[in-house]
Amino acid sequence: MKIQPFYPVKDRHSFHIDVQARYWVDYDSVEELRSVLNDAADFGLPILPVGGGNNLLFVNDYPGILLHSCLRERTVLEENDDAVLIKVGAGHNWDELVAWCVAQGWGGMQNLSGIPGEVGATPVQNIGAYGVEAKDIIEAVEVLDRTDLSQQTIAAADCDFGYRRSRFKTDWKDRYIVTHVHYRLSKKPVFQVNYGAVSARLATQGGLKAGDDTQSVKDNLQLIRRTILAIRDEKLPDPAKVGNAGSFFMNPEVGKPQYLKLKSDYPDMPAWQLSDDRYKLSAAWLIDSCGWKGRRLDDAGVWPSQPLVLVNYGQAAGEDILSLARQIIDDVSQKFSVTLRPEVIILGQEA
Numbered sequence: 001m002k003i004q005p006f007y008p009v010k011d012r013h014s015f016h017i018d019v020q021a022r023y024w025v026d027y028d029s030v031e032e033l034r035s036v037l038n039d040a041a042d043f044g045l046p047i048l049p050v051g052g053g054n055n056l057l058f059v060n061d062y063p064g065i066l067l068h069s070c071l072r073e074r075t076v077l078e079e080n081d082d083a084v085l086i087k088v089g090a091g092h093n094w095d096e097l098v099a100w101c102v103a104q105g106w107g108g109m110q111n112l113s114g115i116p117g118e119v120g121a122t123p124v125q126n127i128g129a130y131g132v133e134a135k136d137i138i139e140a141v142e143v144l145d146r147t148d149l150s151q152q153t154i155a156a157a158d159c160d161f162g163y164r165r166s167r168f169k170t171d172w173k174d175r176y177i178v179t180h181v182h183y184r185l186s187k188k189p190v191f192q193v194n195y196g197a198v199s200a201r202l203a204t205q206g207g208l209k210a211g212d213d214t215q216s217v218k219d220n221l222q223l224i225r226r227t228i229l230a231i232r233d234e235k236l237p238d239p240a241k242v243g244n245a246g247s248f249f250m251n252p253e254v255g256k257p258q259y260l261k262l263k264s265d266y267p268d269m270p271a272w273q274l275s276d277d278r279y280k281l282s283a284a285w286l287i288d289s290c291g292w293k294g295r296r297l298d299d300a301g302v303w304p305s306q307p308l309v310l311v312n313y314g315q316a317a318g319e320d321i322l323s324l325a326r327q328i329i330d331d332v333s334q335k336f337s338v339t340l341r342p343e344v345i346i347l348g349q350e351a
Ligand SMILES: Cc1cc2nc3c(=O)[nH]c(=O)nc-3n(C[C@H](O)[C@H](O)[C@H](O)COP(=O)(O)OP(=O)(O)OC[C@H]3O[C@@H](n4cnc5c(N)ncnc54)[C@H](O)[C@@H]3O)c2cc1C
Pocket: 014, 048, 049, 050, 051, 052, 053, 054, 055, 056, 069, 090, 115, 116, 117, 118, 119, 120, 121, 122, 124, 125, 126, 127, 128, 129, 176, 177, 178, 179, 236, 237, 238, 239, 244, 245, 246, 247, 345
């Protein structure tokens, strides 16, 4: 275990805001995690579990303990001709896990290639991309309960997964630390490649290979992974070069009457029907239509090729990013009467 006081967090989160934490703690076992939680309770310090910091905006210094898992083991729990169940430590890098599973010929994660972060956040956020969400492959989540320091295994069915949502962010907020995640992967996967950009790019490369033998499955998984990584590279800024946390806002949902009104005012507006009376709108389109794409207020900006992404061009403070986000929220609300909600977790203030 490593405990570092007055720790500069700038390089431990993807927005690269210059803040510090009262303590940064790297723990190497569940026992160590227990002992930190015990001590933290004695000192009355707030605690936040963090992974790679790819979905966080620090507005101020963090006054407590940022707890980081170094549990990185991968264990095969079950395997047969059709499927495999693996257990992975919360501190394992997500994309390295995807690369490893793809190389084994195990399908399920390939569309989630290139999402920055660590395994522990995948059930919290229910990460998603290109038609697949973490909930599609998560079977269970192992946690440490902060209320009594007991270890528990929670079935995926109990996590109430939704769009970028789980109970870990709602009624279980601040209760559990994720220590391991169990993922069920398929050796005979059904590939999900209907998503516009993915199918178009695959078509230019001759499409997926026919055949369901092990080698064809491996080749197709690799092809999908490469395709998705290439699309992401073109659209999204690399956080190592330009600070950002991916999509800053979630796509908003509206009821049918509001959808019909907006569609008649703005016939080009993209939308997806979720149910008989619910529609999801494109936050990127709404922001772009308010003229925000590519705009910059000092070092806080809106990424030119993806207006959902707010960026730190270098010296932006958390307040600068937050102020930009608030202006965008106000403009979208005034023009469309739609409220944008942040996907990014804002620490220190409300959006
Ligand atoms: C360039 C870029 C592209 C992105 N693209 C996508 C995308 O396509 N789809 C998508 O869904 N997301 C995307 N994101 C957002 C981000 O990658 C995900 O939210 C990811 O899961 C964050 O992982 P992390 O380890 O960095 O978590 P952090 O940002 O460190 O934490 C996120 C949340 O999880 C909690 N948490 C972390 N670890 C634990 C734990 N062990 N126990 C309990 N709680 C924990 C934290 O407290 C926090 O609430 C993108 C981000 C960037 C920068």
